[in-house]
Amino acid sequence: MLMRFLLVTLAKLALVVLITLGFYAIYLDSSLTKRFASERYQASAIVYARPLTLEPTAPLRMSQVLAELTQLRYQQSATTAASGSYRRTGDQLEIHRRPFDFASGPAMAQKVRVSFANGRVASLRSLPDGRMLSQFQLDPLVLGQVTGDQGEDRLLVGLERVPNLLIETLLLVEDRDFYHHAGVSLSSIGRAALANLAAMETVQGGSTLTQQLVKNLYLTREQTLWRKANEALMALIIDFRFSKNEILETYFNEIYFGQDGGRAIHGVGLASRYYFGKSVEELEPAEMALLVAIVKGPSYYNPHRYPERVKKRRDMILQLMFAENLLSQPAYLTALDTTLVAPKGPRVGQTWAPHYLAQVKQELSQLNVPEDWAQQGLRVFTYFDPLAQQIAEASVASQLPRLSKAEELQAAVVIAEPDNASLVALVGDRQPQQFGFNRASMAIRQVGSLIKPTIYGLALAQKNSFHLGTIVEDQPLELQEADGTSWRPANYDGKFQGSLMLYDALAQSRNLPAVRLGLSVGIPAVVDKLQAAGVDTPIPSVPSLALGSVELSPLQVSELYGVWAQQGRYRSYATIQALTDHRGLEFYQRRPPAGYEVFDEVTTALVNYGLRGVINEGTGKALAALFGSDALAGKSGTTNDYRDSWFVAYDEDKLVTVWLGRDDNQPIHLTGSSGALPVVAEIFSQLGVRPLATQPPAPLQLTAFHPQTGVAIPLDCPSQRRFPAYPQALPEQVNCDGEIDERAWWEKLFN
Template sequence: MPMRFLFVTLAKLALAGLVTLSFYLIYLDSSLTQRFASERYEASAMVYARPLTLQPTAPLRMSQVVAELQQLRYRESAELADSGSYSRQGNQLEIHRRPFDFANGAAMAERVRISFANGRVRHILSLPDGRSLNRFQLDPLLLGQITGSNGEDRLLVGLERVPNLLIETLLLIEDRDFYHHAGVSLSSIGRAALANLAAMETVQGGSTLTQQLVKNLYLTRAQTLWRKANEALMALVIDFRFSKNEILETYFNEIYFGQDGGRAIHGIGLASRYYFGKPVEELQPAEMAMLVAIVKGPSYYNPHRYPERVQQRRDMILQLMFTQDLISQPTYLAALDAKLVAEKGPRTGQTWAPHYLAQVKQELAQLQVPENWAQQGLRVFTYFDPLAQQAAESSVANQLPRLSESKELQAAVVVADPSQASLLAVVGDRQPQNLGFNRASGAMRQVGSLVKPVIYGLALEQKNSYHLGTIVEDRPIELEQANGTIWRPENYDGEFRGSLMLYDALAQSRNIPAVRLGMSVGVPAIVAKLRAAGVDTPIPEVPSLALGSVELSPLQVSEIYGIWAQQGRFRHYRTIQALTNHQGITFYQRRLTSGAEVFDEVTTALVNYGLRGVVNEGTGRALVPLFGNDALAGKSGTTNDYRDSWFVAYDEDKLVTVWLGRDDNQPVNLTGSSGALKVVAEMYSQLGVRPLSTQPPAPLELTAFHPETGVAIPLDCAEKRRFPAYPQNLPEQVNCAGELDERSWWEKLLD
């Protein structure tokens, strides 16, 4: 009787357990299937620089291209058998570009030969057919990542991109029966135990890949029977509901490969980039073996901290790969001699342009990005130019110690492409890695003479009253201010030049003529133009505005000068060009507009002529020996007591704004020409210059003016100044003094 009671009781308990298990499996099936299908992991936003574009005649040196290839972790190899390699000989460079999903579509691997001459690209030939190419792009540099809310970092890759050898190696070590079991394998547990016993160390795991995946995704690492049982049940459900390839792809994207500072490296795609600086498709057998070795324990098998330990396990995996005929003997022997991890690139351990990346994040928050972007991943294609960033950083680092012994001297640099209304590079601190205050966008400083071109533009808009040859007065002036005090502006040299041409006043940055013109056009008109130029911060409506008493950031200054570089039209500068998911599907593409007209094209051309004069013969003339006449236009800026040193310069391709000063607003004893110009000069020396176009637009034509009176005179006069101007329609009787010639007909006949 007791035995029968015990049997019945056990049967009831078993039935209850079976019913409970059935309900629990139904619950798992409904909840787990949904979660696995749509919420497997969060992917990072991968932020890419612009792809380096090579075109014949473009100002680009071979050394610059090689530097970028090294940043991209291309290998120098004479054979160029694999993508991601390059070779150089003389003035020629051969590149085997990696395949890449650009913002405008996928591009296959391609080989080219590029020749250089005189600091420019000369020819681009496709190999092996030798076709001439008008354009060639490298795959872009990975600028950084923006992680999701859980702090995990990953680059999603499809299973089709993972090399077969890597898949076979992982299954060999972790789960040989992956394609044959139902999520849990008793035979795998037994075989792993025997293999580990034979090797006297853990060489194989007993858990299936599906179980490992479940543990990583949904469970804690507590070593309890309940956790193991739950793991097995969940593995059975996932294996039943999803294909083996879906599970394997998820595993490759979820697997944890260690820490890089505060971010967790997840997935084979990012691990390949992090440890070897290459896409997963380019992994070599030794690299695959090392990554599989890390799977066992990313902290224990950290190649940066425990290289000997990791190499021992890697070599053991290579031996198994050889004995199982996954690799040949020559490949095996070569892999044993391979370095454990790739040599660190020039910037390994540093964040590329943290202030630029912060600008990207700020702009990204303003775009209508899908809320679930982390499920599909996000690729952010920016305008960032590594060459420009390196030039800006190195120029600041080289010039600031020469300009001042004080460590308090700070700097900000903005490099922009006005034609694309885009930011190419940003430096917000003399120590570019300091992710603190970004002076490029946040430092509001008085701009001094940088405001003068707006005043001259307002004057030149009045074509019946002003032209570049108009005589303006550089004589003392007194102005009553709102508080009743008298303002007596002075020139920076304390002198007065008397009468001079408007062009000379702008080129030499004379203060008094600018104040007189400012009072002529009116302070409200200056304020209105600055508002039209994008200034949304306070502007003091006082006479001293004519000398730059307004406070602007270097980024705002860059946008204002973009007006002169772009035919008088204003557009805000942006960092983001396009957004796609990790599969390459585009859901945002920036569309450039023509912008809002601030000055008409003719007025802009006249101001540009004056700003070329600043460089040719004015406060920026130190640039002429380096780059020649008419190559650049620009403007210097110096504020009271030499507290701020500014210089802005632009050619046909880029605009550079440099500010130097102290955060406590103390004097730095530098003018725009003696300080910021030095940084600008070194930057253009590194980047090269594409000279400005000097052809004035219609109806402007080259006109002669009397140097003392500023009136139009015939072009063949000996004493003259020539400037572009509206047609003057001079009568034939006008002489070289600008007066009507009243000689008799017989006197003219004797000439």
């Protein structure tokens, strides 16, 4: 009776367990299927720099292209047979570009020969046919990643993009029966045990790929019977509900490959980029073997930390590949001699330009990005120029210690391309890898004399009252403030020049003429123009506004001066050029905004003439000594007690804004010319300068003016100043003093 009771009880318990297991399996089937179908993983937003564009006559030195190829981890080669390689011969570079899915569409691998001369690209030829090219783009550098909510990084790849050799190698080492089992394989466990015993080390795993995937996606790493049973049951369900190829593709995109600083590397797409600087399609046998080796334990088999240990496992996998006829003997021997991974470059483990990336993230949050972008992946194509960024960072690093011993001296640099209203480089801290406060966009500081071109523009727009030759007064002035106090503006040198031409007052950045002009055109009009030029910070409507009492960030200053660089039109600057998903489907393409007119083209040309005068003979003449007259236009800015040092300069291509100061707003004892200008000078000396177009637009024409009175005089007068101006019809009797000559006819005849 007791035995029968025990059997019945056991049968009942077994039935209860089976029913419970059945309900649990039904629950798992429902929840797991939904999660695996729609929530397998979160992909990163991969942020790319601009592709380096090579064009004949472009101001680009060979050293700059070589620096970019190094950052892209191209390999120097005698034959350039493989994509991702280059060869240098004299003043020529032979480059074999990798295939890449640009924002405009996919591009195949292509080989070109680039010739250089006098700091420029001389010619571009396609190889091997020798056809002349008008343009050629390199694949862009990965600037960084914007992670999803889970903080994981991955670059999604379809299974069709994964090389067959990599698939076969992974299955050989991790799961030979993948296409034949139901998610769990007892034979795999036994075979792995025998293989590991023969090799005296772990060369094969017992868990199937499906079990590994389940563990990575849904389970903890605790070693308990319950977890293993749960893992097996979940693997059976997933294998039943999804195809083998879906499971394998998910595995390739999910598998963990280690850490890059604070970010986790998930998936073969990102691992290929991180370890080898190439796409998964370009992987060589030795590189595939290395990735499969890392899968076993990314921390234990870290090739940067434990190269000998990793090489031993990689070579063991290569031996298995050779034994299974996946590799020929020559390919096997070549793979054994292949370097494990290249040494970490200076940027590996660091974020390229964290302040620029922060600006990208801010813009990304304002765009109409699909809410489920983390499921499809996002590729962000920016205007970021790594060459310009490195130049800006190096210029700050070299100049600040020379300018001041105080470590509190801080800097911000903005490099923009006004033609397409884009930001190409940002420095927000003297330590470029310093996260946090981004002075390029967040440091709101008084701008000093940088405000003056707006005032001069308002005056010159009154063509019947002002021109560049108009005489203005540099004399003491006292004004009553609203609170009853007196304001006595002064020049930075404490002197007054009396009467001088409007052009000279702008070029020499004299304060008193600017204040008088500001009062003449009206301070409210100045406020309106600044707001039209994109200034959205509070603007004090007081006379001191004429000397820069408004506070702006370096980015706002760049947009303000973009008005002068772009024929008087305001356009907001952006970092993002295009967005696609990880498969290349484009859903955003920026078109440079048309903007709106702040000043008309003729007034803008007159102000620009004065701003070229700042460089040629005024506070920025050190730049003219370096780059020649009329190559640049720009303006210096210095605030009270020398708290802020500003300089803005632009050529036909780029606009550079530099600010120096202290976060505690203490004096730095530097003017715009003695502080910020040297940083600007070094940046342009490395970037190269494309001189400004100086032909004044119609109806302006060069006009002679009397140097003391500012009235128009004949062009053949010996003493004169010439400026572009609206045409003025001079009476025949006007003499070189600008007066009507009343002499008799015979006096004129014999003069």
